[in-house]
Amino acid sequence: MKNVTIKDVANIVGVSYSTVSRALSGSPEISEETRARIVEVCRQMNYTPNTVARAMVKKNTMLLGLILTDINNPFMSELAYYVDRQAHEHGYNILLSNSSKDKDQEREIFELMVGHQVDGIILCPCGPESSEALTQLTKRVPTVFFGENLREIPESYISVDNFRGGEMGTEYLYGLGHRNILYFGKRRNSTTHQLRADGYENACKKLGITPHYFNNTFNSTSIQNGYLMAKQLFSEKPEFTAIFASTDTNALGIMKAAEEAGIRIPEDISLLGFDNIRDASLPRIDLTTIEQPMKLLSSVAMDCLFQKIQNEQSGYSHRILYPNLVERSSCRKID
């Protein structure tokens, strides 16, 4: 199990180990002849440079931290996928972990990662207040926040325009003829959802219809919870013709409850989601939704992070990207 080191190959070749180091790093001060010999011996002994030792002197580990709330969320795993790809293109590896939406875990993981000397961190915050404890930590390593519009935080973040998405969805349903639109999902405890709801409300005002909310204080976006709440919703006589769900996972739960209640989508009620997770495009699901352009978002996030890593003192920047409406079959025109 003992790994072969630079000294081992130096001994075999009969040069000093600094020569080996220089030969491998492509220094011009090494003759092509000895370089060839060194490279050959390295291959034979299959020497792999010890990145850890290198990191000690070079001051960079080529490691990027990615802190998710939950890798099982398809939204997050898509992010992980793109981040991983782009990291590797730049020679970085990613250190991944899940906070499970727990602030303490989030902080712990962050500290662990700075302990591992990661060169940068992409963090999907548990909530808007997570900043309090993190605000000092982010000073110790280049960080970009992902997915939350945290305007108060003096740190870079990337996010979709949730407010505009809320408006956009409402306008779309209005255009389809809906005048009685229910907004389904939590409003507090997360800037993201607050903004989506605000966008909805603002659009309602502009369009001259009255906003209706359900599930205002709810604090989980899982399918199961969406289902439970929707069940309760459908047990009361619903007055509306369309539901605007604050997340696709919630919409999935609504779909399940609707099915059980004998409510057809879109015939009886139109359903609009938000996020465009992969599941939304599944057969039979086919959910119309407001898309977060994940590929673009993650690409922008990585660019932002790499910039921070290079010019250490670049301050921060906020990038808010435009959402798209993805039309499928869960909403219908009414008159």
Add this chain to the structure above:
Amino acid sequence: MKNVTIKDVANIVGVSYSTVSRALSGSPEISEETRARIVEVCRQMNYTPNTVARAMVKKNTMLLGLILTDINNPFMSELAYYVDRQAHEHGYNILLSNSSKDKDQEREIFELMVGHQVDGIILCPCGPESSEALTQLTKRVPTVFFGENLREIPESYISVDNFRGGEMGTEYLYGLGHRNILYFGKRRNSTTHQLRADGYENACKKLGITPHYFNNTFNSTSIQNGYLMAKQLFSEKPEFTAIFASTDTNALGIMKAAEEAGIRIPEDISLLGFDNIRDASLPRIDLTTIEQPMKLLSSVAMDCLFQKIQNEQSGYSHRILYPNLVERSSCRKID
């Protein structure tokens, strides 16, 4: 950005830095009084030990590599979730990457990870032949393979009993009255799928029905590819009453094609999947399937890995777990 080191706190406290190290690691040779002073100063300067430096001398990085084919596959993201959790419970962090089912990338990632001196690796192999290049690499770091029954490889692996799963599904459909069952999915190029198909064939033989295959040479399990192949299948007049899909993702594609072809599931055709990915439990999908017990599988894999990490020379072991049938609504009884 300069991190505070053990020497910095030693200077402040007025002791040697070895004393600080011992105080922090809980050595009994340090008086409680100086330890308290040291701890306090560490807190004030918020010192975080440099894991990289520690790794150099302690010979372990507390890093575990996890090589997936694709984190976007819900099956894989579930694995990642459990692995991450258990790793953290043992004080490890995970280094994640995707091979995209490409052998060269797989090898590259593996090498990168040994460069980073990970203490162990969990690898979801691209295919059964991936062993050729990896067989040397696995000697350099404790490794366990996940998800493939690679009986020829002298390395530990964890997998569900794919053969038994193939049998189980076939028997289930037979029990429902089906005599004309089509096996849908690739057979070659992957031991996993070969075994599933073999299980199907074996059960057919035992039950006295003739096996039928579709899509034998196909080499991708994505929804889209399942859809395309199923489209072709349905354009010919199908003779069977049930389809046993080799993966849930394939089943999802079949579902989509069936919908378009006006074929109802389960009224016209019963559909059985394999894996029990999260999507299978979605409303409207509700796919009956053979489950891989992911939580258990990953737990066993981690235990196995930790064992190998401890007694370096423990050889290998193969753990094949029993699959479960998860009954939902995509299969119906016929007569």
Add this chain to the structure above:
DNA sequence: CTTCTTCCCGCAATCGTTTGCGTAAAAACA
């Protein structure tokens, strides 16, 4: 008062690299 323990703590080597500096040998120049 001397000697031996015991208790704390410091010195210095080590882990595997990178890199500034110094210096022989070879090449170029006078």
Add this chain to the structure above:
DNA sequence: TGTTTTTACGCAAACGATTGCGGGAAGAAG
């Protein structure tokens, strides 16, 4: 041939921790 420049490589000091060993001071034992 003597001097300078270039080429090619070695020496040794970092990087930030851990840890075996040695030793001074205080207290106990003689």
